[in-house]
Amino acid sequence: MSLISAAMRFVTLGVVLTIVAGCGVASAPIKNTPQVVASPVNGQVLVTSKPSDTVGGITPVYVSIANGTDTGRSIVPSQVFALDQSGQRIAPLPPAEAARQAGGVRELKAALTSAAVSGGTAGAIGAAAGAVAGAFTGNAGSTAGLGAAVGGGYGAFLGAPAGAHAARQQAEQQLSALALRPGEVHKDFTVSGYVFYPKGDYSGLELLLVNSGNGDTEIIKTPWQ
Secondary structure: OOOOHHHHHHHHHHHHHHHHHHHHOOOOOOOOOOOOOOOOOOOEEEEEEOOOOOOOOOOEEEEEEOOOOOOEEEEEEEEEEEOOOOOOEEOOHHHHHHHHHHHHHHHHHHHEEEHHHHHHHHHHHHHHHHHHHHHOOOOOOHHHHHHHHHHHHHHHHHHEEEEHHHHHHHHHHHHHHOOOOOEOOOOOOEEEEEEEEOOEEEEEEEEEEEOOOOOOEEEEEEEOO
16 A cells, blocks of 8 residues: 555545544533523512423423512522422422433433544544554555554543543533522513422422512412423
8 A cells, every 4th residue: 555545544534533523422411492581570570480301310490580579589599499299399409410310311322422432533543543654564454453453442441431521511511501590680680590300290399589678588389380
């Protein structure tokens, strides 16, 4: 095999590598679809909620709070409870824990995909390097095979934990970005975000809001829709 042919093989493998790597992006744990938020109504505090499909072991619920009163309301996400069929309150999961439990389905698949891509990537690099080296030694075929075997094995060894970490990090980042944040809802403002619960059979939500004017706790319930 000529040096030019070896170089062309290296370029071809590089193109394939780029395409394969582009297909190895881990899918997000929640479909980021537009959500309708509550609109402030004069003199009222309105709360709407919309459960999403269960992901792994969690059920994300999109919660929207609109304040039409003159007094601010403080939101504490840990005080947004799901109500089971017996009326008992179920505490929400922190985003990091929700990401871990959601990973029981999608993250595992994403991690395996990322690991396969990482291993295949290193194998392609090893094969290309072997082919180029073989052009100088006059044994391109066997050297490329050795390069692929070494690169693929080493890449799979490194790619599995790297893929799992990348998938977990992506899930945690997205869940944290979409989660309901603590803070105050001012007059005519609307605050929205996801709250995460263990998979279960629920009848509604119960929110505890703090009246910023007098410090009293207000309880608002909304049905599970």
